[in-house]
Amino acid sequence: MKKLLLAAAAASICAAPAVAEVKVGMITTLSGGGAGLGIDVRDGFMLAIAQSGRDDIDVVIEDDQRKPDIAVQLSDKMIQSERVDVLTGIIWSNLAMAVVPAAVNQDVFYLSPNAGPSPLAGKGCNKNYFNVAWQNDNLHEAAGAYANTAGYTNSFILAPNYPAGTDALTGYKRFFEGDLAGEIYTKLGQTDYAAEIAQIRASGADSVFFFLPGGMGISFLKQYADSGIDLPVVGPAFSFDQGILQAVGGAALGVVNTSQWNKDIDNPTNAAFVESFQAEYGRLPSLYASQGFDTANLLLSALESASPSDADAFREALRAADFDSTRGDFAFGPNHHPIQTIYAREVIQEGDVFTNKIIGTALENHSDAYAADCKM
């Protein structure tokens, strides 16, 4: 009898950790210039975790300060000392390239809520790496496709001189069928675009495409609006997200931008997400917040059917992507990147808040150009 009790006690002690505790490490940017993006991803992610009602998911959140070396340190700490099962959260492609390959090779799962650098979609793809947002080129490709339908034939294009900037112009050119009136690489972090705007004025273009994320886009749009040039502008959603539109003000009104998400996508998950996000945080969600929310829901859906300790089953469960996305239909391609519809949105004013409205579809069920190179 005593032996039996002891055995039972031992069994219950051993069993206890098995039912509970999935550990998730979130490395994201919460301080410095790019903090708005990380905060949105974190808030969206934590909202979904809270709504799931599960208390056996332990999320460790750390700030990478947008520095690759710090991100690497944090991921080493999370993998080796905190022993997380799943990593997520990185915003910037250069940080993702520093962290992701090493992490997935240590049998940790990585779910990307934002960055989608091309190497990780092509030759460097990995069975433990899932991208829930987009491959970097996607929104720019959609902008190129939109420019065709809008009838533009001569675009002036500009982006910062760094890998994601090159990807952006490559993506636009891949789909845009017209000519280029000019192609400019600006400095990363540049704040004054007077020289570029003068070149646009002199170029004879019929449209402008730009990829200038965050503060760079705010500066460009304000200066462009003040220059008196009235050529139409197209860009990816990164310069028109909810976080920065208020800072651009009227200068962005009417600009068309491409995004895989918007708050008016009509499905119950999205409606509930927008409403609960506003109720919880007192502001409108951005596309980054929707990506964080979707990432957490993907994770939750996989946890329903498998535990990360059974890596193969858990991977299959992730690949199935059996969750209700804020974007409606959502599926992974063979390289674990989304196949999704990308919309054209227009900046509008609702009361005194600037936001976006969907005006059409730019690319339907779009995959990426690198999937064929991925040998998993």
Place this chain on the structure above:
Amino acid sequence: MSAILIIEQVLNGLQFGVMLFLMAAGLTLIFGVMGLINLAHGSLYMVGAFAAAAVAGATGSFLLGLVAALAAAALAGTLIEVVVIRRLYAAPHLDQVLATFALILVFSEGTRWIFGSFPLFLEIPDALSGPVTLPGGIEYPLYRLTLIGIGLAIAVGLWALIERTRIGIQIRAGENDREMIAALGVDISRLYTLIFALGAALAGLAGALVGAIQSVQVGMGEPVLILAFVVIVIGGIGSIRGAFIGALLVGLTDTLGGVFLPEVFKLFMEPGAAQKSGAAIASMGIYILMGCVLVWRPTGLFGARP
């Protein structure tokens, strides 16, 4: 490449230069008179921009915003001089760098704490928005022309202050021999606070003026700070005239290099590659300029000869 485009780019370079001058003037005075390396000068630029955005947002008046920027930056400058910097005049430069770097972090996170992580909105006043047509058919934004005007006016004002007033005499004396003017009965500690506040106010004004056409966000001051250091090294540390010439040189080199180098590269490369390598070389332009000036004159254009 038309003449109009070239003139427009020269105006752009001038405008960039005079705004850099507002930053560099304070930095060079503080270094010249007090021997202090103030890394937090960029934070005062940010304080000015945020104060202007907050006040202009609340009252709807850009002018009130500018007044608030001047006041807030001068106040923040006075505060850090009295609380932190005053203890560091005798300390080695490394300690000053450490303390003022800490101030950058304090200001950045403090601003985030008050205003949040998202950029603020500051708009060009209606009266100054939109382009004007200059003689020769050049369309140029009125606001940028105004910036050039304000920058030049302040340069003249500073020159008058330093060359023509009693305070100016004290400042120049302070640069030459601190102990001596203290011995002559000038309240040196008050003079230091005054110079610091003046430098801070100029930085704050620059932040507010430039904030209207750029993004008012945490960390906006640091890139400008680096350029301002390049300016004062080129101009010669401690020299207002040097800061003015240096700022215009840096502004013009940066703007014109970024536009014309890729064009030059296109003569012997295909356009895409020419753009990329031209842009890369152009971004080094001001540092190459600084290197050349230092080889020619190791103390800068107007620096004191050793």
